[in-house]
Amino acid sequence: MSAVSDRKFVDTFMVVLGILVVISVAIYALSSFIAGRTQEVHVREDAAFQQRIEERIEPIGQVAVAGQDNSGLRDPGGAAATVAATSAPAPAAAAETLDGEGVYNAACTACHGPGIAGAPKTGDATAWAPRIDKGMDTLVQHAIEGFQGDAGYMPPRGGYSNLSDEEVRDAVQYMVDAVGS
Template structure:
């Protein structure tokens, strides 16, 4: 009997909380057009891709309407710092951490040709995924190879 009464009180309090919560400002804020516009402006991609054969004027980015383009690194070390370090600095996505000799030993033993191929074309292994060119598709192959050489040098 006591347990039944406690359950009834708990259900009643739960129902009361739901009723009170349903009449909050959240519903009004979410339906506000200005709020929705601001949220979409904050979460939209910073740039749009320019597709061959289409009007390049539509590929605008940022609030100023100018395209945001990362500067092309001048050498493999700069490419590593700008791109590769995002994953290899922390070991994100199963990437071997830069400078971790144990994690790199087996990969280095396979040879630089294999490392170059995985870096240029991408790789999906047991530990994780390597996107082609680390996701920096505009980087020249030679620059990617220099970045691989830099990481190998760090791990030796």
């Protein structure tokens, strides 16, 4: 007899639970429908909301084409006056060649100054001795092409691909001279 009453209780409980789930889903659907017809419509129609959207999707820049009417373009900071003042583009300046110390300060000091990633510290004779013993040509080759050693990794040209071979050679010579051997 208890099995029959237990089964009846479980069946009744499942029906009540099912009805509660259906009611919850219906309330959620009704509230979403009402919110979509009222609040969301008013928010989308709000002038301040529309202004924020326009600002967010506004183009970052505009292109002025020589010989065409560009009067409709925005001119932040008076850039048109600056462009108009220069009738012809300036020739590109030749890249400045740095000496060994300049290259060291720009590219090498980040790792060789504090000795990061296995890089021998500038001026540390003990760390530089085995490298100097391999010869200047090997040091320069490793600096230009990059080198994976036991202590760490030397990126090609110290990570500055715009350096010439001569600039890299000068920087290596600067660091070797700093050892004072």
